[in-house]
Amino acid sequence: MFRRRRADELALVDADITAFGEELARHAFVPTGQDSDALVFADYERALDAYEQAKRDFAGDRDREDAQDVLHALAEGRHALACAEARAAGRPLPARRPVPGLAPAPMNRTDLTAQAYSADPRTARGATPPPGKGAHWRPYKIWPPGTPTGQRAEATGYQMVELVRPDPGQPALLVVRMDAGGSAQLLGHEGMRHLIKRGSNARRTVVPLPANDFGTVRVKVAGHGPWRVWLQSLDEHVPVLESKLNSRGPYVFRYLGGPATIRATQNDGGTFWLEELTDDGEPGQRLIAGKGTCNGKGRLNGPALIRVRSSADWTVTLVQGTRRNWSSESGRRI
Incomplete structure (x- = not known):
């Protein structure tokens, strides 16, 4: 009975893929000469990509849990198609609908802005x-x-x-x-x-x-x-290092205090380094450098604008002139 239920669920997912393909085939967007044309066709192309992704992801699935990525791709595709239709008709972009078994994600511009300003650890x-x-x-x-x-x-x-x-x-x-x-x-x-x-x-x-x-x-x-x-x-809206900063990927921050030591760590990833920027925005002195999972320290002589080059999670901590024995710390030193 359990095996039959799984087969029935997969048959429904397969039928959903076919139905979405038929939806795409019924649409033919004709250029209108309006500025929105490029976005309409980009949305339609995104819908096509999602359809192809759903077909690829479905191969080898054994039950509905395995097919969650397929359902997600179909939801992405249908939302993209709905966006194309809305743009072509001059209507507001639709909100994303939740996917069965998956948490809904905000998509329209209003939600994107709200998400960007929400609290985050x-x-x-x-x-x-x-x-x-x-x-x-x-x-x-x-x-x-x-x-x-x-x-x-x-x-x-x-x-x-x-x-x-x-x-x-x-x-x-x-x-x-x-x-x-x-x-x-x-x-x-x-x-x-x-x-x-x-x-x-x-x-x-x-x-x-x-x-x-x-x-x-x-x-x-x-x-x-x-x-x-x-x-x-x-000069504006650049994060300021007061005690600790953590993020992922490239970043620029400012330090406003006097002479101090900073410590930086990276988890996995490729090349990692911190460098000062000159007043003209040009690369200046390199403070810390490493690769992969690493940690190290650098010395700041005073206020500075600092660029982080990374593709992974990293943390920068202000040591505030302490005399800690860095050589005793575990982990790979930079």
């Missing part, structure tokens, strides 16, 4: 929150409040964006945030560079841009889901 300690957002604002999750529209963009799928620098004569931070992975490249006068490579697990990058004579920055983004990209000043 990984919130950087010591970060100075922007006005109006209190301690729930999370640096590098969403652009700072009051960011002009010319300095920010959000979309789903593929798009080329051109952002206006806050002040061409001053350095800035370029932040790319993806909710479901993808790729991003910095184009034009900054030189073509991969910010996030296709196929990587990176969801966020924070890139210091030195001052120059160009007033705009161009970025090519291809996300598997919603993404956000923006420019912000190095």
Whole structure:
């Protein structure tokens, strides 16, 4: 009886895949010449990708529990198709519906913003929150409040964006945030560079841009889901290290005190290092470097702007001039 029930459940999942494929086949989006065309076709492409993913994931499944990834892919695909329909008709984007057996995840832009400002255990300690957002604002999750529209963009799928620098004569931070992975490249006068490579697990990058004579920055983004990209000043809304910071991946923070020692650790991952940035946003002195699971210490002579290069979880702690015996600590030293 149990074996028959499992077979019946899988038959329903298989039928659901077929039904979604038929839904996709019935849709034919025709270009209208409107700015929304690119987003409509990106959503439809995302729906097609989800359909193909569901078919791949279904191979070898033995019961409904095994097929949860299939149900998730189908839910992603149906939401993407609904977004394409809404954009084509000029309607608001639909909210995501929960998947049976899976926790619902917010998706529309309103929910994304709310999620970005929600409390989170990984919130950087010591970060100075922007006005109006209190301690729930999370640096590098969403652009700072009051960011002009010319300095920010959000979309789903593929798009080329051109952002206006806050002040061409001053350095800035370029932040790319993806909710479901993808790729991003910095184009034009900054030189073509991969910010996030296709196929990587990176969801966020924070890139210091030195001052120059160009007033705009161009970025090519291809996300598997919603993404956000923006420019912000190095003088505002940069997290401040007061005692401890922890996050994952690239980061930029500020230290405002006097001479002190900092300690940094990384869990797994590849190359890891901390470096000071000059007043012009250029790379300066390297403070700590290592690879994989590692820890080490560095010395700060005073106030500094510091860049973290990492692809894994990391922690930076302010030691405040203590004379701890570092050689006695366990773990790989940097």
